Amino acid sequence: MQDILAKVLKKIKPTAAETKKFQSTTNQFIKKLNTQLKKIQAKAILGGSGEKDTWLSGSHDIDIFVQFDYKKYKNSEDLSNLLEEALKKAVPKFTRLHGSRDYFQTKHQNFLFEIVPILKITKSTQAVNITDISPLHAQWVKKSPKLVRDQIRLVKKFIRANDCYGAESHIAGLSGYVLEILTIHYGSFEKLIRAAAKWEHKDIFDVKQYYQRHQIFKDINPSKLRSPLIVIDPVDKTRNAAAAFGMEKFLLIKQKARDFLKEPHLKSFEREKVDFKKLEKQTKYNLVYIEINPLTGKDDVVGSKLLKSFLLLKKKLIPFKIKEAQWKWDTKAIFYFILEKKQIDQFYIQMGPPLKFTEHVETFKKKHKSAFQEGNKIMAKIPVDNYKLEEFVKEVLQDKYIKERIKSVKSIKFG
Numbered sequence: 001m002q003d004i005l006a007k008v009l010k011k012i013k014p015t016a017a018e019t020k021k022f023q024s025t026t027n028q029f030i031k032k033l034n035t036q037l038k039k040i041q042a043k044a045i046l047g048g049s050g051e052k053d054t055w056l057s058g059s060h061d062i063d064i065f066v067q068f069d070y071k072k073y074k075n076s077e078d079l080s081n082l083l084e085e086a087l088k089k090a091v092p093k094f095t096r097l098h099g100s101r102d103y104f105q106t107k108h109q110n111f112l113f114e115i116v117p118i119l120k121i122t123k124s125t126q127a128v129n130i131t132d133i134s135p136l137h138a139q140w141v142k143k144s145p146k147l148v149r150d151q152i153r154l155v156k157k158f159i160r161a162n163d164c165y166g167a168e169s170h171i172a173g174l175s176g177y178v179l180e181i182l183t184i185h186y187g188s189f190e191k192l193i194r195a196a197a198k199w200e201h202k203d204i205f206d207v208k209q210y211y212q213r214h215q216i217f218k219d220i221n222p223s224k225l226r227s228p229l230i231v232i233d234p235v236d237k238t239r240n241a242a243a244a245f246g247m248e249k250f251l252l253i254k255q256k257a258r259d260f261l262k263e264p265h266l267k268s269f270e271r272e273k274v275d276f277k278k279l280e281k282q283t284k285y286n287l288v289y290i291e292i293n294p295l296t297g298k299d300d301v302v303g304s305k306l307l308k309s310f311l312l313l314k315k316k317l318i319p320f321k322i323k324e325a326q327w328k329w330d331t332k333a334i335f336y337f338i339l340e341k342k343q344i345d346q347f348y349i350q351m352g353p354p355l356k357f358t359e360h361v362e363t364f365k366k367k368h369k370s371a372f373q374e375g376n377k378i379m380a381k382i383p384v385d386n387y388k389l390e391e392f393v394k395e396v397l398q399d400k401y402i403k404e405r406i407k408s409v410k411s412i413k414f415g
Contacts, residue, residue, distance in 0.1 A: 001264040005189060008269045009150055012157050014057045025109045026050065026062055033064070033115075036086040041069040044115070047134055049176055052141040054152045060111050065134055067120035074128060079117035087115065097298050101129050124236035136235040137177050144184045154189040154269075155179050161271045162256045163328070164249045170303030170329075172246030174253075178231050181207060181241060197257040199250070204230045210237040274328055274336065280415035285323050285338045287415035288393055292333040293407040303329060305405035310335050316396045319344045320389060332410075343388045352378035390414050 014022065026046055033044045048063030049055040066083050073079060080102035087094050087104055094106035094115075103116040118132045127133050156179055159165045167175040174182075185207050186192040202225075204216060210232055211219065224240045228250040231242040260268045276289045292309075294302050310327040313335060317325075321340035328334045350368065353360040354377050361378045365371045368380030386392045396402070397409055 001190065004264050004266055005154055007266060008157060009154060012056045012153050012269075013150060014055065018057060022050065022055075022062075022111075025111055026064075029062075029108050029111075029113060030064065033066070033086065033090045036090045037066060040082050040086065041072055042082070042086070042117075043067050043120075045135065047116070047138060051135075051138040052180065053146075053149050054141065054156070054176070054180060056153055056157060062111050062113050063134075064113055064115045065131075066115060066117050067135070068117065070119050070121055070126060074119060074126075079119075083115065083117045099298075101131060124233075124239075127236075133233075133236060137233075140234050141177075141180050141184070148184055148187065151187070151189045151192075152180050152183045155183045155192055157269050158189070158193070158256075158260075159253070161269050162252065163271070164253050164256075167244040168300040168303055169244070170300065170307040171249070172244060173249045174242065174245055178242050178245070181205065181231055181234065193257045193260060196253055197261055199229065199254055201228050201250075202230060203228075204232070206232040208232070208234045208237070271330070274326075274334055276413045276415065279336060279338070283323075283338050283415075285340055286320070286342050286389060287413075288317075288335075288337040288339065288389065289413040289415065290335040290393075290397075291410040291412075292335060293410050294329065294333045295405070295407050306333055309402045309405045312399065312401055313337075313393075313396055317393075320392075333406075339389065341389070344384065344392075346387045347381045347383055350380045350382045352380060 030044045030046065037043055044064050044066045045051070046062070047065040048061075049059070050062050066086075068076075068079055068082070076082075080096070083104065084096060084102075087106070091106045091108065094104050096102055096104055101117055103114060106113050106115070116131055116134075118134065119126070119128055121127055121132050121136070124133050124136060156165065156176060159174060159179060163171075164173040165171070165176070165179075166173045167178070182205060183189070183192055185205055186195055204213060206216070216230065216232070217225065220238065220240065224243050227240060227242050227245040228247050229242045229245055230240050233239040233241040256268070276287075279289060280287055290313075292306065294306055296302070306327065306329055310325075314322065314325045314337070317337055317339060319341070320337075322337060323340055324336075324338040326336055352364040352368075352371065355361060355373070356376070364378050364380070368382070370381040371378055372380070386395045393412065393414075397412070
């Protein structure tokens, strides 16, 4: 296992040249922005995995937090507007994105900078918005031994490769910060993976030991404790940092951990590519493979709409006996379904009113020419318009609910 981890780390740890480029570009950007921010008593700082030194090689996303003076701005709702005015003078082009506080994105020297306005706080209780706490997270992670940073990189790569990274609603996985907490708690990738294989529902991680075990369920709002793992934020004891974690991803991580321990392999750190030909070869059942053009916009909003579209299609396909249903979205969005049946019954039975309600029975008969009596009820044999799989899928994709949540269907393949 250690040989494999060493090979993976060599690939994912930023090189000296990459780190130098990252630092020089970031410092240049922050310096330029801070020139404009002085006038409004604000200051830009590096945040996220860049500040914690837990970022992966090849990553071109950089988080910048713009801290506004707490006393002056704690009751202000204009942080985003103030930052926008400063950005207009500091960078040639940027995009404003909506969030709990609006934030901004801009590209600079092949890096994507995400600039977030926050209040400068010294303790979590001062936070007006959840993003205000972010620098405190970085400070806590940086107190851990430097050697653990590489272990965090291995954990992040493993979780990313297995589609469990991210706390957004359409992913319901583990955030980078939660993975940092868990890795620091266990001390290494191997110890975390061995533990993850045996995780139990409602396992609690309270690294600062704020609570006695069962006291958590008395002191924290139950709505924050629905996740299968409970990870108390080391800098905010009222917060379950893993609150967005879903059961599906919980079970998937457990399974992937068991698989890796049984047979450690480099492929466990590589995201599996899905394509029609590969899936067609792997299954003896019927395959539906759909490529979707997503809407444009904020990732978590676009992803949530894709998920809702996928779930509706999945629900509609239940009569075809689903063996497997998955969706993936990185460079492109894909829905695929493996189904036992290629067609369903050409008719379904519509139940009508009891015979004693004669007036309703007559209305039912007029509406359905195929009406027949069974026991004390009237029924009808209703033809299904699209009972064959291909026609059925194409019809469902025209549903208004789906069409409002995607840009278009790029292609549909059946196998």
